[in-house]
Amino acid sequence: MAETPLARAARLFLLRPDDDAARLRLYEVLSGAELVLPLAGEGEGDDVTPETMLAGGVPHVVAHDAIGAVTGATATLSGLALAQMLDGQGVGLALRLGGLAEPLLVAPESLDWLARNLAGGPARVEARPLALHPPKGLPASLLTTLDRRLAQGEGLADAAWLAAVEWSDGSRGHLLAFVGARPGAEEPLAAGINAAVALSGAEDVRLDVTFLGEGDPVLARLARVGLRFDLKDPAEAAKGPPRLR
Structure with missing residues (x-):
């Protein structure tokens, strides 16, 4: 399976964690990426609960960058839509990306920043x-x-x-x-x-x-x-x- 733009941006960020340009590129690609969220149960209608994992005592919503990586019920939405949905809830994001052995963790405050920085529109x-x-x-x-x-x-x-x-x-x-x-x-x-x-x-x-x-x-x-x-x-x-x- 070809590496997704989000996986490439994540790999660059992991190589240069202190590089502001690499971090901004990761956030930019994440905001427009189509994320696949495994669901905890089937849900009813629009009432769905995404799967979460604990990292450092903080809940993180699990998301994948490819549909084929997930079995069972899923929901799909953009990274920006997810950040806006989680804004202010103290929940982070655990990105399971093709080619990365461990999930890339995005802290709650980073998601909040992304949602609020892009709230105004062009x-x-x-x-x-x-x-x-x-x-x-x-x-x-x-x-x-x-x-x-x-x-x-x-x-x-x-x-x-x-x-x-x-x-x-x-x-x-x-x-x-x-x-x-x-x-x-x-x-x-x-x-x-x-x-x-x-x-x-x-x-x-x-x-x-x-x-x-x-x-x-x-x-x-x-x-x-x-x-x-x-x-x-x-x-x-x-x-x-x-x-x-």
């Missing part, structure tokens, strides 16, 4: 930009994190465009415009970008998020200066008409 704009330019001056760490986050959003939209922007009020920053977002996908896409910015280690970066339809006139301007990320699901694209020979 800036989502409806106003039209005054001028668009090629993206410039964004830290490499943020671009890498954005690329990873957008890869996780495959199938949730057709594409995303990144450009520098000047707004009519005189402010400047960067704009990430999603095109053709699927119904119900706007909130998780926006939350993912918020996490990418907040946990990339980049400071004083303004990144606004907007959602555009295929016929929006701004797209022609973005295509001239912006950086495009293709988010179409490869499996979905493969269902298109056959190529003519």
Whole structure:
């Protein structure tokens, strides 16, 4: 089984436990990772109880990074959703990741920090930009994190465009415009970008998020200066008409 992004981030963190960048990357990947939680009993409807283990006298919810690693009843949710669910309860997280002999323990206070640091959400704009330019001056760490986050959003939209922007009020920053977002996908896409910015280690970066339809006139301007990320699901694209020979 291929190593998951969460397992890679955890391995890097374990090699560099005092490296702030490695820790932030672990939290960023964890926030967007799909976690599989074994359940203590079958549960009824939405009323489920995740399996826990004690570590240092503190309860930790057990979570895996792959469905095949668990037998029996499970629940699946993102790392951020789990952190928000456990916020303030004094419960940590025990990550059982492929390739690691022992679970990686995330302390309750770390989960609380993650939930509260990402609680605000990104800036989502409806106003039209005054001028668009090629993206410039964004830290490499943020671009890498954005690329990873957008890869996780495959199938949730057709594409995303990144450009520098000047707004009519005189402010400047960067704009990430999603095109053709699927119904119900706007909130998780926006939350993912918020996490990418907040946990990339980049400071004083303004990144606004907007959602555009295929016929929006701004797209022609973005295509001239912006950086495009293709988010179409490869499996979905493969269902298109056959190529003519």
